[in-house]
Amino acid sequence: MSDALFDSIVRMQGDRPWGAVLDAGTGDHSLSWVMGLPTRRWTAITGDPARERALRSRHAAAMRPEDRVVTGNWTDPQLLAGERYDVVLADYLLGAVEGFAPYFQDRLFARLRPLVGGDLYVVGLAPYPERAETPGGDAILEIARLRDACILLAGHRCYREYPLDWVIRSLESSGYRVEDALSIPIVYRERFIVGQLDVCRRKLPLLADRALADRLAAHIDALQARCLALDETRRGIRFGEDYVLRATPS
Ligand SMILES: C[S@@+](CC[C@H](N)C(=O)[O-])C[C@H]1O[C@@H](n2cnc3c(N)ncnc32)[C@H](O)[C@@H]1O
Numbered sequence: 001m002s003d004a005l006f007d008s009i010v011r012m013q014g015d016r017p018w019g020a021v022l023d024a025g026t027g028d029h030s031l032s033w034v035m036g037l038p039t040r041r042w043t044a045i046t047g048d049p050a051r052e053r054a055l056r057s058r059h060a061a062a063m064r065p066e067d068r069v070v071t072g073n074w075t076d077p078q079l080l081a082g083e084r085y086d087v088v089l090a091d092y093l094l095g096a097v098e099g100f101a102p103y104f105q106d107r108l109f110a111r112l113r114p115l116v117g118g119d120l121y122v123v124g125l126a127p128y129p130e131r132a133e134t135p136g137g138d139a140i141l142e143i144a145r146l147r148d149a150c151i152l153l154a155g156h157r158c159y160r161e162y163p164l165d166w167v168i169r170s171l172e173s174s175g176y177r178v179e180d181a182l183s184i185p186i187v188y189r190e191r192f193i194v195g196q197l198d199v200c201r202r203k204l205p206l207l208a209d210r211a212l213a214d215r216l217a218a219h220i221d222a223l224q225a226r227c228l229a230l231d232e233t234r235r236g237i238r239f240g241e242d243y244v245l246r247a248t249p250s
Contacts, residue, residue, distance in 0.1 A: 004184050005244045006033050009089075009121050012180050012246045019086030022115055025093025026069065031055055034089065041066040043080065047073050047100035074111050075101045086118040094124050094167065098160040105162065109174035113249060120176065122245045126183065127161045129240070136232030137239040140188055142223060143196050150216065154203035164243045176247035183243045187236035193227045 018039045023030050026044035034042050041064065046052050052071040059069075072079040074097075090112065097105050104111075112120065132138045148158045162170075168178050200220045207213040227233060 005091075005123050005242055008182060008184070008244050009123075009246075012121070012244075013087070013119065016118065017086065019118070020084070022080070022083075022085040022088045024074075024088055024090045024112060024115075025096055026055065027051065027091070028055065028058065030089060030091040031059065031069075035059065035062055043067070043083075043085070044069045045074075045079070046071055047096075073101055074108060075104055080115055083115060084117040085115055088112055088116045088120045089123070090120065091123040092125065094122065095159040095161040099157045102157065105160075106170060109171050109176065109247075113175050116176075116249055118248065119179075120171075120247045122167055122171070122243075122247065124164075124167060124243055125161045125186075126163055126241050126243060132239060134232060134237075134239075136188070136230055136237030139193075139223075139227045139230060139233075140237060140239045143193060143227065146220065146223060147196050147199050150200040150203040153212075153216075154206035156203070156206075164245070167243070167245060171245070171247045172250075175250055177250040178245055178247050180246040181243065183241045185238055186240050186242055187238050188233075189236050190228060190233060193224065193233065197224045 018037045021034050021037065021039045021042040023034050023042065023044040026046050031044050034044070044055065044067075046055070046069070049071045052069050055069050056063075063069075070079075090108075094105060094108060097108055109120070109122075128141060128144060132141050151158050164181060164183060168181065171178055197220050201217070204213045204217055207216075230237075
């Protein structure tokens, strides 16, 4: 899904060298992409030590001595203090901040600002509309609501997505000029449906009410079967959009 977004970033970057790259909200997808670029060095930040361990063990062989995976929190003023990067990537970072530093979203881009020597790329998911216009869109909304309900019942925090115009306002008031922005429609496939419902399944052992957990398990299986049986799923469900922006320090 992100590949079209990363292709857009490559186009926006043009001939400018990648140099030192910061993946400010890392994961396997963004880090694998960064590792394929002609960088001088890269640093990847996560708020989750388990993710750091997984990324290190998966990518250790291809890491150069100057490449780093670091666990930290952008609320910590010491994190990467005094460092500077040619390119900073915030790939689905903003939406995830709710899970690691709730209420910090309006400070995020100002916090990253001293690290941005050249370009900041922000990738995000536009919040879903309240209603869909096709059975496939309804299915995506139903999955998202069930996923968030299971996360909350497990006592965890859900991600919170922000619209493109919020991000533009926040960048402009945080010392950036927005140079480029585009939205890309999302096409959901079976992998997304099963992946999101697996998130639900992983939360169920954490529910205190075991009868509720059993009912939810049956509901998750039924929803998965219903979604996979849709014709739209075979073609790919077009619903919602991602966005990518390029901003530079103003
Ligand atoms: C949804 S994931 C990003 C997806 C990732 N780019 C990929 O390709 O899979 C969000 C990442 O941002 C990190 N993150 C969220 N809030 C953070 C914070 N306040 N400080 C540091 N890292 C944070 C999470 O730990 C995670 O590594």
